[in-house]
Amino acid sequence: MEERANGVAQSSPEPALPFSRRLPRMLAALGLVAALSAGIGAIAAAGGLETVAADEPERYGIGETFVSSQLSIDVDRIAVVDELPGTGAFPDEDAGERVLAVLVEVTNLDVEPRNASGTGGLGTARLEGRPDDAPGVSVYGDADFSPVALQPDLPTRILLTWVVAADEIGDADVQLILPEAVKSDSTLFRGESYWSDTSSTVVISGEAEDLGAGRGDGSL
Known part of the structure; x- marks a missing residue:
């Protein structure tokens, strides 16, 4: 109005x-x-x-078998030793260094071979508190330092090694963090594929056996 x-x-x-x-x-x-x-x-x-960060990782111990990144992994042994020839780990005895070794049996469940040291393999494993320290990856009992190829459906005993300070490994369990990876088809190269890490992880934990001076032949 x-x-x-x-x-x-x-x-x-x-x-x-x-x-x-x-x-x-x-x-x-x-x-x-x-x-x-x-x-x-x-x-x-x-x-x-x-959030993804709140997800609890799966945890496995010595003697357990689990599947991650299309790898069947059996945790065999965790040990610390003065030296371990044939693994590429060279501790400085004068500095009090030793070798931490994690022995696993791995079977590649994928249809294609893959590099054990690369993404989707075991080379991305890290000790807790040492995120930038990649392990040495070698075939157990084999002094050949060539890249380790995991063939499909072929169980392979793999040794992961780190040089550690003598007092670094105490009575507490060793915590080994392994990122999970997924396989994707390449958008650049037809017929090619690649592995990439995800935000998910698994944790391998267990008490390290102290093997003293070791056997000298590269075995645990």
């Missing part, structure tokens, strides 16, 4: 809706908020709002 003051048309404010007409709108708005809150609560309860 328009009114004129001093010859100028002015609009009067719209009358407020009565409460009886505003009430349904208010109830509808409250219902929408309640529905959204219930939906968010259900998603959170199902883990949909959890």
